[in-house]
Amino acid sequence: MLILLPVATGVHAWLFCRDNLPGLTQQAVDRLKAAGVRDPVVELRFFDIAVRGEAPDPPARDKALAAIRTLVPLRLQTAAEGIVVPAxxxxxxxxxxxxxxxxxxxxxxxxxxxxxxxxxxxxxxxxxxxxxxxxxxxxxxxxxxxxxxxxxxxxxxxxxLRVPAELHIHAREGAIVLSGLLPDTALKQELVATLAEVAGAREVDPAALKASPHVLPAPFARPEQLTAFVNSFFSLPPPRSFDIRSDGIPHLTGMATRQLESVWLALLRPVTGSAKVEAKFTLMPSLYHFPGFQPQSKLPAATLESMRETLRGCVIVFEPGSAQLQPEEQIKLVTLAPALLAAGPGLGLVIGAHPDPAGPEKAEKDLCKARANAVMSFLVEQGAPTADMQAVVFDPVPAGSPAAPASPRCVELLIK
Structure with a gap:
């Protein structure tokens, strides 16, 4: 019996390996697959099992190992847990x-x-x-x-995550706010520096403007040309805004004169190429008509405000097609002359004529220049200071616009 015992054990082991191990191996493979393990490999050494494969995530790995541990009579040692989770x-x-x-x-x-x-x-x-x-x-x-x-x-x-560039600059009374995405940090810095030069007392806020090399290159992101436009456009009183989105079309809003509009469109041409500019401007006859315009006159503040009140509503009207001062208009100027003389040469006076927007451009310009000169000459005759007096032709403004003059044939006196 002692001699036969090892033989019987060997035969039993052989029979177990022949009859049971293949089935247990297949059961283990099936359980691993059911748990989501890819390419499972199962190795059995009698009752010890080792498993390998890839699980989609840690919960699937834990599920697979739990399923193997419940497969009786097999034993799964920690060192044999070869299931990994790819990052x-x-x-x-x-x-x-x-x-x-x-x-x-x-x-x-x-x-x-x-x-x-x-x-x-x-x-x-x-x-x-x-x-x-x-x-x-x-x-x-x-x-x-x-x-x-x-x-x-x-x-x-x-x-x-690659995105097109875009830029938004909004100027209001207290601040100039930048936002958007730029492909170049240096361009952002140049824009901020340019706006700081023209902001005056306003804050320049670039917090929402981001720059990254992951932003797609944009035709408008040309530092020299873009900053030249920004300097000119935002040097004028707010509110005004400049927006250029991923489509490359610039959108402008704010106050402008016809002349300034032409200047800005010319400055934008190298920036946007053939893209059409969408502009919604409130047209003004001149810079002096902009709300918030600060006169450069050297007069004391009280005297300056008194003179502005005196000139407000002082409009010299001419007959159609004529640059001849009518008697009633001469009386207005005679009455005004002492106040101008009292203000002295530091006043700084603009004598501007409003053209008729419906008339021929050259003829209107010549007529307006003659009207402005007629008013200036008459004031000089009355003794008004001539040191800083200028006769100009204002830009035409369509009738019905907020800044349109009451009469298209008038001359207006403003402080520089």
């Missing part, structure tokens, strides 16, 4: 938030990826709440930390 990264753009999800081997790389994406898209909030670090996760073949923009895990996400 994964997924992204979903939700309004201004990029939500990341997946599994990494360590938390350090989560921070690295978050910082990288923040640099590429500073306009987005990067949410890593659903991106977890689990020790059982392994880097896929060909992926090594630290992760960069060219990493197979990051590259598909980064490519979808």
């Amino acid at each position: 994964s990264l997924h992204a979903r753009l939700d309004a201004g938030t990029l939500r990341l999800s997946g599994w990494f081997p360590d938390s350090e790389e989560i921070g690295q990826v978050s910082r990288l994406l923040e640099d590429l898209r500073p306009d987005l909030v990067i949410d890593t709440h659903d991106l977890h670090a689990v020790p059982e996760v392994k880097w896929p073949e060909g992926v090594r930390p630290p992760l960069g923009a060219g990493s197979p895990l990051l590259k598909p996400i980064i490519e979808t």
